[in-house]
Amino acid sequence: MIKENLNSIRRNIPENVTLIAVSKTKPISDLQEAYDAEQRIFGENKALEMREKYQQLPEDIQWHFIGHLQTNKIKYIAPFVSLIHSIDSLSLLEAVNKEAAKNNRVINCLLQFHIAQEETKFGLDIDEAKQILESDTFKQMNNVRIVGVMGMATFTEDITQIRNEFKSLKKIYDILKENYFKDDTSFKEISMGMSDDYPIAIEEGATMVRVGSKIFGARNYNIV
Numbered sequence: 001m002i003k004e005n006l007n008s009i010r011r012n013i014p015e016n017v018t019l020i021a022v023s024k025t026k027p028i029s030d031l032q033e034a035y036d037a038e039q040r041i042f043g044e045n046k047a048l049e050m051r052e053k054y055q056q057l058p059e060d061i062q063w064h065f066i067g068h069l070q071t072n073k074i075k076y077i078a079p080f081v082s083l084i085h086s087i088d089s090l091s092l093l094e095a096v097n098k099e100a101a102k103n104n105r106v107i108n109c110l111l112q113f114h115i116a117q118e119e120t121k122f123g124l125d126i127d128e129a130k131q132i133l134e135s136d137t138f139k140q141m142n143n144v145r146i147v148g149v150m151g152m153a154t155f156t157e158d159i160t161q162i163r164n165e166f167k168s169l170k171k172i173y174d175i176l177k178e179n180y181f182k183d184d185t186s187f188k189e190i191s192m193g194m195s196d197d198y199p200i201a202i203e204e205g206a207t208m209v210r211v212g213s214k215i216f217g218a219r220n221y222n223i224v
């Protein structure tokens with residue numbers, strides 16, 4: 001099942017778009033099945049769960065952290081995480097920088113933006129992002145690299161609204177690129193789109209899509 005799901009999604013994704021298999025809550029055996037079907041990038045949203053899976057699975061997997069990250073949990077993933085999608089404050093970025101330094105690494109990060117109408121989603125607005133990027137604190141960080149932006153659309157059936165929210169993230173990306181990363185070729189990622197909306201996200205410029213349930217099936221914790 002997982003292999004077939006992956007292959008049918010791959011057929012829908014252009015080559016320049018990266019597929020992140022969101023494996024949160026799923027057992028090691030499911031991840032191994034995806035790995036055997038050549039998937040190498042996995043997304044998790046709990047630090048300890050991600051570390052546990054990292055320890056049990058092959059070393060050539062790239063682990064992407066996609067959830068709200070608590071400062072005191074960074075240490076569990078700092079030795080191996082390949083991309084953190086969810087930077088939503090200067091203090092979190094500072095804490096990641098510190099843990100990355102302890103591991104002699106530079107950790108790639110995305111700035112997470114609040115593009116949805118829902119109140120509950122985490123994320124920055126463009127002014128907050130500018131404040132971070134213009135701060136001396138940020139300029140002195142040597143162990144983090146901002147490589148793009150991330151956002152989540154509203155959970156709605158309204159395709160037009162979803163599309164407009166993705167457009168707004170693309171616009172934010174363009175503004176930041178122009179003003180802060182013009183000559184920085186590593187600033188190139190737009191992480192947007194999940195199981196239900198990734199085709200729209202790709203049309204609106206996503207370079208990374210984060211797909212969970214369409215690969216691994218529904219997650220149990222939604223069932224009451």
Ligand SMILES: *Cc1c(COP(=O)(O)O)cnc(C)c1O
Nearest residue numbers: 022066194195210211212213214
């Ligand atoms: C769970 C999750 C996904 C994947 O969701 P699906 O609807 O299962 O594809 C993508 N992004 C984030 C940030 C998530 O937490």
